Amino acid sequence: MWRKAKDPLGAMTKRKKVESTPLLPGLDASPAREAPTRLAPKRLTSGTHHLRPFFGYYGGKWRDALKNYPPPHFGMIVEPFAGSAGYALRYADRKVVLCEIDPILAGVWQYLIRVKPEEILAIPDLAPDGSVEDLAVCQEARWLVGFWLNRATASPRKRPSRWMRDGIRPGSFWGQRVRETIASQVGAIRHWKVYTCSYADCPVAGPATWFVDPPYQLAGKHYRFGSEGLDFAALAEWCTLRAGQVLVCENAGATWLPFQHLAEVKTTRAGRRSLEVLWTNQAETSPGTSLDTGT
């Protein structure tokens, strides 16, 4: 059964030239255990089906991942445009590889993968007029807290937003509940691999489930590394050459692949909805939705 999930938190970064990195040795991209087409989200050993977001991010897919996107067919999930990795969080016990060109995002993920729960629990609260710079913690922890100071931003904030200062939804901003959630989950992603690199330099070669969610061609300019830095023709070719199950996310109006209508989804802006489209190399439909041309 596909469950509706609560709204998580949700982000953006300046475009820099991307350098090539060699294929990393020892990365096992072998065919992952195959799963049935409509595999239910796998139960983690801790007894949870999936993880909650570690931080909110603009354009994050966690809320809609189960409802709108097909489940992974492979034991390895690659998110070559990681952001907050909303899809992988739903299947966190699989092998997960993230590539993210923004060093802030990649740094936060590398921190989360290695940090001890006690260290998260020891990050202090922030006073309404405080700044993350005042916190005696490492830079990655400041960035993590910074993502929890506002809703679904593309980069970490330094000071609490009006939303947070108003205290209307305390569990949605940096505080004890968020610390506890993160601390309870970090042990579940120790096996994840994160690379600070462009999708084009992703070190995985073998079959996998590729959840490709780049900055949208038309609307993805708010990220520090946004759509204006992408060559969409090259990205289209790269997507079609991946081995395994390829799921490519976009917004209605994108033309770089023959996308099909997927769903109309809520955005973090009140009253604003987004028409999501999908390209996949599979003959399947997504949960609860039939792919069509939307025409």
Ligand SMILES: C[S@@+](CC[C@H](N)C(=O)[O-])C[C@H]1O[C@@H](n2cnc3c(N)ncnc32)[C@H](O)[C@@H]1O
């Ligand atoms: C739409 S967001 C991904 C959102 C993600 N699916 C989630 O659930 O949070 C796109 C991400 O791609 C990153 N990005 C932009 N250009 C990139 C590139 N060439 N290679 C890898 N990542 C890139 C951006 O920094 C941003 O974090």
